[in-house]
Amino acid sequence: MSLPHAILTALLERPSSGLELTRRFDKSIGYFWSATHQQIYRELGRLEAEGYIRALPAEQPARGQKKSYEVLPAGRAELARWTAASQDPKPIRDVMLLRLRAAAVVGTDGLQADLRRHLELHQRQLAEYEEIQRRDFPPGKDAPEDRLRHLVLRAGIDLETFWTQWLTHALQEFGELPEGS
Amino acid sequence: MSLPHAILTALLERPSSGLELTRRFDKSIGYFWSATHQQIYRELGRLEAEGYIRALPAEQPARGQKKSYEVLPAGRAELARWTAASQDPKPIRDVMLLRLRAAAVVGTDGLQADLRRHLELHQRQLAEYEEIQRRDFPPGKDAPEDRLRHLVLRAGIDLETFWTQWLTHALQEFGELPEGS
């Protein structure tokens, strides 16, 4: 039940159409809560039906026509409620860890290449986050909302850092392991 | 499509009944791929239908009767195939990060308590992992499969360490932030 709240947050930051939201979900919020345009359109429909958002007045509301949404007071209230509500952290659910565990019983053949590929992907993501940090959060800038957003970005940086280190470590282990088995 | 492979891995480590698997998923494999008993029973049915596993001979195969499964060669082959196959890493998908981002626009009221609760939960999980490390991976022990399993455990330890640090940091930030907004 998080996608609607991700959308409310994005719309509060700036009213947008479905496609604009989709674009913004490809970075920023989407870095830690990704969504496809189909999910977003569906959710916009629901949020509107529930009275949390409304379409900004536009002339011909026909198909293929841009339609922007803004958050209504009820939507803001719902978001505040959800943000403050207690929620349990989800346990880790990671395929690579599972594969490594499987490799311990069926052998490591073929796994090494994908580990290397993942390492590269995580390094790239890390570099992207660090670029954003340089650009959007220079040392002086720390208004309260900026500090919270920076904190979120730092979580991304630290997580990617963890993965690059862990994968590097794993590949070292593989270098020392006999091939197969 | 990972649950069946998690189950194959678990069954290769030791043939088990549905309930035993459920128990084992509450620790060990379940630490990074959790599953309920309903999921497990359903998946056992499918795996059996596909010829990847089979029920060990038991007398009365009635309801409420324990039924153990073992992995067939086809199952082992499928697991090896899946382990070696290239798979993209999933982007982060974390509710707490989303909530913090939302808090940047609707205010931080009520969030602090849950941050503290999460910190405690992650600290507890970290302690549990470290206990397992002490117990199952003493310095001397490093047969190839042990090293892989240890690597997986270390991922858990490092991830929980990250969260405890990040949450601590977040709470510090909150201490300095004015209440509300």
Next chain:
DNA sequence: ACGGTTTATGCAACTAGTTGCACAAAGGCT
């Protein structure tokens, strides 16, 4: 004016995971 690409919106079907409940046997308690 025509045909191709891009922008923008959306439905329908499918897959994976979760929740809620039900049923049966076994063991103990009274």
Next chain:
DNA sequence: AGCCTTTGTGCAACTAGTTGCATAAACCGT
């Protein structure tokens, strides 16, 4: 004997997310 809890198994319905495809307007070159 009758009931209560625990152990073990399982179905059905629901929710969230993904995949595949469809539609329409606008813009753009020829």
